[in-house]
Amino acid sequence: MDSIVQFENVGLRYGTGAETLSDISFTLLPGRFYFLTGTSGAGKTSLLKLLFLAQRPSRGLIKLFDTDAVTLPREQLPDLRRRIGVVFQDFRLVQHLSAFDNVALPLRVAGMAEDELQEPVTEMLDWVGIGARASARPATLSGGEQQRVAIARAVVARPDILVADEPTGNVDPDMALRLLQLFEGLNKLGTTVVVATHDLHLQGRVRDAQVMRLDKGRLSGPVTAQPALAVGRAL
């Protein structure tokens, strides 16, 4: 199977400091489910930023959908980005827009007609359990509710790759499982999923998931995840 993401000897340095990421090489296959773990500050968010094209690497090669993403001219970035759904660690909801409008953003950006986007957006909001608060601004939502809006926005356009940075950090375990189900559902439809998380319980919950581990900016994996039992604790 052809890879959907390929990193080769990628390094990332912010400013003039030491490298935050060093010698990152890995390959992601389409339709698979990946977890990215590592201690706080290990560089998970930095790695994902490279993946969803928010940041260019200092060195190395990144290929997305068989396209060289490092030397890609600016004008061609939007086409790639539209194929990637992102749940940002800090949500990055647009504050002056309602939950509905936030979720509708990717569809509007892609040029979908207003009457066509009502249904998928409403459905998505219902799925993450905030259908009743569709017209609320982010500031009036709880942390967990904002996170679910962010997730709905990331998946509504059925991206080829879903990148989620700590997507369950602010919700209770039941909701975490429900959201994970959402990702799995999307995964079954063919989306490649990459979830960064500290939550070991989640990792064991997904069948055939692969785990990548970041330690001080260096990557190991992906390897097949341990089954849920190995974690030993209930959710």
Next chain:
Amino acid sequence: MLFPSTSRQDKGLIPEGRLTGPMPWVLAIMMFLTLLAAATALAVNASAAHVNADLAGRVTVQIVEPDPEMRARQTQAAADALTASQLVQSVDVVPEQEVTQLLAPWIGSEGFDSSIPMPSMIDISLNGPASDSNLDALRDMLAGIAPAARVDAHGSWLKPVFDLLKSLQYLGLLLVLLLGFATSATVLLAARSALDTHRETINVLHLLGATDSQITTLFQRRIGLDAAFGGAIGAIAALAVILLIWSQMEDIGSGLLESGLLRWHDWVILALIPFAGIALAMFTARLTVMRALRKMM
């Protein structure tokens, strides 16, 4: 609500309402000043053109001769010669009475007796312009017939006035250009500050796959609407002032003032200025936003 509401395509992308702070009001003031400066320049131009057309071929011949008989003879001879000349279209000997009337304010009508020598005057219109060569030809022709004749173009009296009018026109044009420049600068600053305010939104839009041109169009349209709003206010205020002054000029009804009334093509130019202003604002906004976006990833 005073401000134009956002269009459908903008829905849910950048906040409703005004994007550019006080920019519309600044643009309103600049539009007002631009229109007044332009209207003044155009009126001066109309007035100059009017006077110029009036005087273009007009020449006065004065016979300055103390002896009344001699004066009458030379006047008649000059008038005959002028009438016969190819250069001259029409000849009009100004009756002595009219000359007296003309001078009455300076000399007084009572103490007017024949002991004060009065020049006699002949008004002529030339076929061509009152150029130096034409005037010299007339002088040569009259030299033998009426040695006391003095030939002057009407326009030459007014040359300093024309120069002044010309300077005023250039000044008006300069003001319009400067105001256009200031308008651009205002829009540039407003666009930059709008971009700063909405930087996070722009970043998110970019990451969701929005193109530069989508984002630019969004901002350009909104800034354009704000500019149109300001421009309209300024234009309406300027129109009110121009019409007021117009009616005052008409009331006075003096020749020179009336000649300064705007012609129809002056109104066309004035009507185009607000549109040019809005186009300039949109163009500046587009350029500013495009350049700023290109610096982002």
